[in-house]
Amino acid sequence: MLSANIAYAAPGLSYLGKVPSGEPAQVKSILSNTCSACHGADGNSLMTQYPNLAGQNESYLVKQLDNFHTGARSNQIMQAMVATIPADHFAQDVEDLAYYFSQQKFNPKINANATEPKTTLKILKIGEQIYRSGLPTAGVPACMACHEADGMGNGPMAIPRLAGQHSAYVITQLLQFRDGERHNDPHEMMRMIAGRLSKKEITAVAFYVQALRPNLILGDGPKNYEQTQKQGQPTPLIGVPTDQIAAPAAEKTAASTTSSPKL
Numbered sequence: 001m002l003s004a005n006i007a008y009a010a011p012g013l014s015y016l017g018k019v020p021s022g023e024p025a026q027v028k029s030i031l032s033n034t035c036s037a038c039h040g041a042d043g044n045s046l047m048t049q050y051p052n053l054a055g056q057n058e059s060y061l062v063k064q065l066d067n068f069h070t071g072a073r074s075n076q077i078m079q080a081m082v083a084t085i086p087a088d089h090f091a092q093d094v095e096d097l098a099y100y101f102s103q104q105k106f107n108p109k110i111n112a113n114a115t116e117p118k119t120t121l122k123i124l125k126i127g128e129q130i131y132r133s134g135l136p137t138a139g140v141p142a143c144m145a146c147h148e149a150d151g152m153g154n155g156p157m158a159i160p161r162l163a164g165q166h167s168a169y170v171i172t173q174l175l176q177f178r179d180g181e182r183h184n185d186p187h188e189m190m191r192m193i194a195g196r197l198s199k200k201e202i203t204a205v206a207f208y209v210q211a212l213r214p215n216l217i218l219g220d221g222p223k224n225y226e227q228t229q230k231q232g233q234p235t236p237l238i239g240v241p242t243d244q245i246a247a248p249a250a251e252k253t254a255a256s257t258t259s260s261p262k263l
Contacts, residue, residue: 027096034081043101044111048168054104059158061098073184118246119207127208138196150217162209170206211244
């Protein structure tokens with residue numbers, strides 16, 4: 001199902017195609033036999049080295065799967081997984097997979113976010129600064145310029161949702177961009193940005209996006225006093241609930257990286 005009037009496309013698949021027809025039997029088989037073991041049946045990953053796919057932008061997922069298929073993005077595990085998709089309807093299956101995961105509900109209470117270590121307010125403030133304002137003196141633009149204020153990304157531009165993504169995974173990807181191990185970013189934008197961040201800054205912004213909750217941004221938060229009370233005490237961080245902030249003693253907590261990150 002490829003549209004002829006695509007505004008943004010690369011060799012292979014269309015990243016802004018029409019909404020797929022649904023979840024055919026072939027895609028159900030791929031989900032159960034290939035995707036769910038690492039990413040969860042509904043895209044809520046239980047392991048921090050594997051990203052949450054629930055609620056991820058469809059166009060971004062299509063792009064990444066296509067990049068694994070063509071070799072534009074390298075990862076032995078994901079390339080092996082993508083190779084199991086039959087070539088004769090690869091494009092349709094990829095679009096249906098991407099659509100399926102984009103429609104699932106991100107749930108931090110059941111995925112690995114529920115048990116992941118939290119970091120302190122001090123570190124989160126550094127991450128918030130980078131995400132929302134950038135580092136002008138270092139030539140680092142604000143992350144939200146592309147990934148949006150609520151961390152939901154930009155679907156039409158195939159820019160990923162970052163809100164709620166596992167910090168360990170985000171750290172790994174930023175380090176891969178910095179070290180040139182990942183290079184499927186348009187115009188080398190992510191390689192440029194990651195190359196200007198220290199490991200501490202990378203860790204801080206990763207923890208901030210992991211804690212970021214879109215419903216607390218852009219007027220989607222509590223609408224009255226009762227809702228505010230149910231939400232809990234207000235936080236000094238934009239978009240971050242208090243339960244995502246660790247006590248000062250946890251400041252030394254660092255997210256681990258993985259040698260085999262997936263999509």
